[in-house]
Amino acid sequence: MSRTVSSWILSSARSSIILQGKGRCYSICIPNRNKIKWKLVFSKAHPCPAGSCSLDRTFSFPKAFRHTSTEEEHFSFQLSPAQINDILRAGELSHRALGLNSRNVNSVLRFESNQLASNSPIEDRRSAATCLQTAGMMFGVFDGHAGAACAQAVSERLLHYIAVSLMPRQSLEEIELAVEAMKPVRPILQLHRHPSDVEYQEITSQYFENLRVYWQHLLDLDAEPGFSLEEAMVCAFKRLDSDISLEVQAPQENELMRNIALQVAFSGATACVAHIDGVHLHVANTGDCRAVLGVREEDGTWSTLPLTRDHNAYDEFEIRRLKREHPRSEEKTLFVNDRLLGILMPSRAFGDVQLKWSKELQHSILENSCDVEALNIYQYVPPNYHTPPYLTAEPEVTYHKLRGKDKFLVIASDGLWEMLSNEKVVNLVAGHLTELNMQKPPLTFKKPVNLGYMHNLLLQRKSKGLASLDQNIATHLIRHAIGSNEYGQVDPEKLAAMLTLPEDLARMYRDDITVTVVYFNSETIEEYYRNH
Secondary structure, X not given: OOHHHHHHHHHHHHHOOOOEEOOEEOEEEEEEOOEEEEEEOOOOOOOOOOOOOOOOOOOOOOHHHOOOOOOOOOOOOOOOHHHXXXXXXXXXXXXXXXXEEOOEEOOEEEEEEEEEOOOOOOOEEEEEEEEOOOOOEEEEEEEEEOOOHHHHHHHHHHHHHHHHHXXXXXXXXXXXXXXXXXXXXXOOEEEOOOOOOOOOHHHHHHHHHHHHHHHHHHHHOOOOOOOOHHHHHHHHHHHHHHHHHHHHXXXXXXXXXXXXXXXXXXXXXXXXEEEEEOOEEEEEEEOOOEEEEEEEOOOOOEEEEEOOOOOEOOOHHHHHHHHHXXXXXXXXXXXXXXXXXOOEOEOEXXXXXXXXXXXXXXXXXXXXXXXOOOOOOOOOOOOOOOOOOOOEOOOEEEEEEOOOOEEEEEEEOHHHHOOOOHHHHHHHHHHHHHHHHHOOOOOOOOOOOOHHHHXXXXXXXXXXOOHHHOOOHHXXXXXXXXHEOXXXXXXXXXXXXXXXXXXXXXXXXXXXXXEEEEEEOHHHHHXXXXXX
């Protein structure tokens, strides 16, 4: 990015018009690949008063790297390469899977993850876990809005709800007996976390109790629950969203826990979760996070296989679904300016009870609460709000049977997909793999030369000297997402400028970005097909 472009970013921010209301920014303009995209966002939280909770105890980058306002006198976009790398790599997480996972051979070789904040604090969350009482591994990305509270709660809880949904009756009975006898409970999941990942320690016990109520419900069923994996994921998503709604309605003697429940319910989060068990891959998606497979074809070329649809006003299936669920008289008001009721970009999400509850219930809950302004709760009933709920957390579940040519899965929040296409992301990961292979003995020229061989040589040439910067592929993707120029190459000046944008400006140019890349063990997958 040239100085002219850097100056344009700053000057355009100082002269831009932003819609304000009670200290909140309701919508802002995001330049996106030569298009203007408007997206609903909310301002950062007000400081909590004494005695109330602080929900934003997340990792933050050193202030020296980021300006706090466009009004600073000495504004500079300059960062050293070392500082840039420190910022980009701060959220890195990687884990190599063991050869065996419960009763099945594990098809997951390893995963790498990272995230970069735009909002202050970041509203994205991520989860990864190995199932200990059932088979498989799970990976989730959660994109929060109107604050981080809902994304935080969903990232802590959803994988447990899915795991419980999959457990046989005998295992559920053993857990219930252990809890009743106040004995240690065998863990359900082994979580793979970054040191900066936080939990609501104050409310963990309540979350566990509500999870217990859920498995008691499953035990009350006359027969073995017997959920298919798809049914289990749908049931878990819907049950957790229901619990989020009920928790804020239940009487709470503890003000701290009530405040957390309020913030969780009145903020929102989209979610994309992958469950991988051997060759069986299920992806459950609610909202506009996305999961894409990277496939290496027989001729050596790379292709993409999307496993999710973005649930928003641009999706014809979502438009038809909502029209079926509401009276014909509301057809023209369901989506206004490409937002649900003119308010929200995604058409499916956890939380967001202001688009699910009746007006009367919202008023009843909020009038009996403490200072909702201090909790940064967004109070607004849109026009034409007649037949709620307008929003659902029910996921769309996709099943895919892994093949030897399926090499990796990319799950990311929309902050990545706004900047990079599916094809670009897959090619970047493929180029990164090629770069890693180049560290081995050099390739010999093969004859006859086919299209795939030439394609790989091109990927090597493009990635040479660049991919080696980042061992973590998620970091590599984020670097390209915010730093690429019109030629698809990382521009160091642009990258530095995007990383040092002030807090009141950054969200106009990029969203929070969270990426998890799961690599598959091709040998394990091919062995499965040889034996079946």
